[in-house]
Amino acid sequence: MAEDLFVTGTDTHVGKTVLSALLVAALNGTYWKPIQTGASEGTDRQQVMRWAELPESRTVPERYCFDPPVSPHLAAEAAGITIEISRICRPSQIPAAPLIIEGAGGVLAPINGSEMMLDLIGKLGAPVVVASRTALGTINHTVLTVRALRGAGVCVKGVVMIGPENLDNERAVERYGAVPVVGRIPMLDRICRRTLLQVFESSFDRRAFS
Ligand SMILES: Nc1ncnc2c1ncn2[C@@H]1O[C@H](COP(=O)(O)OP(=O)(O)O)[C@@H](O)[C@H]1O
Ligand SMILES: [Mg+2]
Numbered sequence: 001m002a003e004d005l006f007v008t009g010t011d012t013h014v015g016k017t018v019l020s021a022l023l024v025a026a027l028n029g030t031y032w033k034p035i036q037t038g039a040s041e042g043t044d045r046q047q048v049m050r051w052a053e054l055p056e057s058r059t060v061p062e063r064y065c066f067d068p069p070v071s072p073h074l075a076a077e078a079a080g081i082t083i084e085i086s087r088i089c090r091p092s093q094i095p096a097a098p099l100i101i102e103g104a105g106g107v108l109a110p111i112n113g114s115e116m117m118l119d120l121i122g123k124l125g126a127p128v129v130v131a132s133r134t135a136l137g138t139i140n141h142t143v144l145t146v147r148a149l150r151g152a153g154v155c156v157k158g159v160v161m162i163g164p165e166n167l168d169n170e171r172a173v174e175r176y177g178a179v180p181v182v183g184r185i186p187m188l189d190r191i192c193r194r195t196l197l198q199v200f201e202s203s204f205d206r207r208a209f210s
Helices: 016-026 044-052 072-079 117-124 138-151 167-177 193-203
Strands: 005-009 030-032 099-102 128-133 156-162 181-185
Touching: 005 016, 005 117, 005 138, 016 030, 016 044, 016 099, 016 128, 016 156, 016 181, 016 193, 030 044, 044 193, 117 138, 128 138, 138 156, 138 167, 156 167, 167 181, 181 193
Parallel strands: 005 099, 005 128, 030 099, 128 156, 156 181
Antiparallel strands: none
């Protein structure tokens, strides 16, 4: 069975949902976002269903879902609850493997008074793909993210660079992060199943995802 993947990113709005839609389409998998905030503006699960043309049956409902577009720890606090990692378990039955799991924010986004997204990543145990910008600032953000993941004993499969091509930054990420760039997503005029599959064919390292 194809192995699950956890999609994290160097930041919010970096392209995690675009990358998740691409992977779930290309690998014929199932999508799950365990913690969603900002649901008042739509959920990432709905966005992935649109972009990847995925039926709802190939998604797993969120375990925690909050309306305000704020950090999970704040959204939970406002709702009067505490997010508990012990209550977030990989579903035992999924319609199609692999399970593509999308995080919220970056790896050190807090989810309760003492734990961060990184703790959830460690608990779920899937190898991680890091969504990174190609733009200035990415070397620092990406290497920090990779180091935090490895420091917690998490397997980093690789980095996917998103945005206008910047080979110098890409090489620097590989060198200073000691991590492979396993894919590139250019800025797309139209994000849809067809363009996402084309990008996977042309700009992803197929061996990293087989
Ligand atoms: N490769 C891309 N091509 C075009 N637009 C993109 C691309 N990547 C991200 N975007 C834009 O940036 C927004 C944020 O991306 P998203 O995947 O939702 O980020 P995240 O999940 O990390 O918060 C998207 O709604 C989309 O408009
Ligand atoms: Mg997202």
